[in-house]
Amino acid sequence: MADDEEREVLMELLTIGAFARASRLSPKALRLYDELELLRPARVDPDTGYRYYAVEQLGQARLVAWLRRLGMPLAEIRAVCALDPAGAAREIRAYWARVEAETAVRRDLAAFLVDQLTDQSRRDHTIMLELRYSAHSDRGLVRPANQDSVYAGRRLLVVADGFGPAGAPASSAAVEALRYLDEAEELPADGVLSLLEDAVRSAGQAVCDVAEGTNKVGTTLTALLWTGARLALAHVGDSRAYLLRDGELSRMTQDHRVEPRSLLLLKALAGGMDPVPDVRLQEVREGDRYLLCSDGLTEVVPDARIREALGASAVPGEAVEALITAANEAGGPDNVSCVVADVMETTA
Structure with missing residues (x-):
């Protein structure tokens, strides 16, 4: 029963490859952002270490991708992602x-x-x-x-x-x-x-x-x-x-x-x-x-x-x-x- 529930959860998640294509971030970038605690996966397989992401994370992932295209340093991106939309907009404007x-x-x-x-x-x-x-x-x-x-x-x-x-x-x-x-x-x-x-x-x-x-x-x-x-x-x-x-x-x-x-x-x-x-x-x-x-x-x-x-x-x-x-x-x-x-x- 537990295995069935786990399979259902995995079916609702995106693999790192699918998430990379949807967010326009490379798998390599996603692994880096995970290590930096900037964009953590929704689930990591305990046996294989394979990363899975929720569809709801696409908004944050795309924001990270856009901010990187602006040239914003990772430390500032982390601060922006922690803010509400109005606060994030102010920080981007100031940057x-x-x-x-x-x-x-x-x-x-x-x-x-x-x-x-x-x-x-x-x-x-x-x-x-x-x-x-x-x-x-x-x-x-x-x-x-x-x-x-x-x-x-x-x-x-x-x-x-x-x-x-x-x-x-x-x-x-x-x-x-x-x-x-x-x-x-x-x-x-x-x-x-x-x-x-x-x-x-x-x-x-x-x-x-x-x-x-x-x-x-x-x-x-x-x-x-x-x-x-x-x-x-x-x-x-x-x-x-x-x-x-x-x-x-x-x-x-x-x-x-x-x-x-x-x-x-x-x-x-x-x-x-x-x-x-x-x-x-x-x-x-x-x-x-x-x-x-x-x-x-x-x-x-x-x-x-x-x-x-x-x-x-x-x-x-x-x-x-x-x-x-x-x-x-x-x-x-x-x-x-x-x-x-x-x-x-x-x-x-």
């Missing part, structure tokens, strides 16, 4: 936002390397260029205090937007940790991205000291470092960098947010976090205008208005004033900070 941001950084670096190797970015190096810049941070009209910090010097431009009960000290500590780069007489032609990335790590440690280990205190950080021929960018968080060239405005950074309108950050300099910053090299042209800003500007002023303000102002200081005014005229709900820098021929 793909990270993939897109990282892909954008690699795409920019690849384009730069192609230009360098094919000499498509050749320009007249006899022209000496320098930065003309202006920076200002404003409390806005609603917040009781200003937690932003800015810095602009002959080599270094920085915006940091602090958050949490010690957000102002956190953003200030991050900026101060980078200021030594502005004092360097000369920067290496090669390795400037590594230099800037190391500086951001130092800034992260400085923020950790302020945060005392809690991730409820931290800051964004967006910085441009002038080498004399190029700009090196480092970026963590949802502050932004823009380029205005020949009247066209383009964003140089991707917001590290869980969702486009979310206040939750995927990356920030905060206690207990060690994020890898987005870094890239930017070829410059005489006449380029660069903007670094906190989200107090971009949350209330659309890109079209930003482009208009940048294009209409003759000097960086006027542009900074126009942008902060635009943010406050839109309600000024947050601190707003702007750094504007022009690439110009050296006059001395």
Whole structure:
């Protein structure tokens, strides 16, 4: 009788081969996912070790297959499969936002390397260029205090937007940790991205000291470092960098947010976090205008208005004033900070 019942159970199950075909996962993959406790079979024959799967497991198996096609690591797939549909959707959305941001950084670096190797970015190096810049941070009209910090010097431009009960000290500590780069007489032609990335790590440690280990205190950080021929960018968080060239405005950074309108950050300099910053090299042209800003500007002023303000102002200081005014005229709900820098021929 017991054997009859067992045969009936087996008839309701799928063999590993049939389940593999139905789920579009190979038997080898199914065996691996069993070992990793990611997709356990419904039954394993105690004598032969042969695996059997229930039809009800096809949904999870197909989800695993789709997530693998997305390139999601197995550890993250395990976490997603343990969630309800709404939670799984949020995690997948957040994962793909990270993939897109990282892909954008690699795409920019690849384009730069192609230009360098094919000499498509050749320009007249006899022209000496320098930065003309202006920076200002404003409390806005609603917040009781200003937690932003800015810095602009002959080599270094920085915006940091602090958050949490010690957000102002956190953003200030991050900026101060980078200021030594502005004092360097000369920067290496090669390795400037590594230099800037190391500086951001130092800034992260400085923020950790302020945060005392809690991730409820931290800051964004967006910085441009002038080498004399190029700009090196480092970026963590949802502050932004823009380029205005020949009247066209383009964003140089991707917001590290869980969702486009979310206040939750995927990356920030905060206690207990060690994020890898987005870094890239930017070829410059005489006449380029660069903007670094906190989200107090971009949350209330659309890109079209930003482009208009940048294009209409003759000097960086006027542009900074126009942008902060635009943010406050839109309600000024947050601190707003702007750094504007022009690439110009050296006059001395």
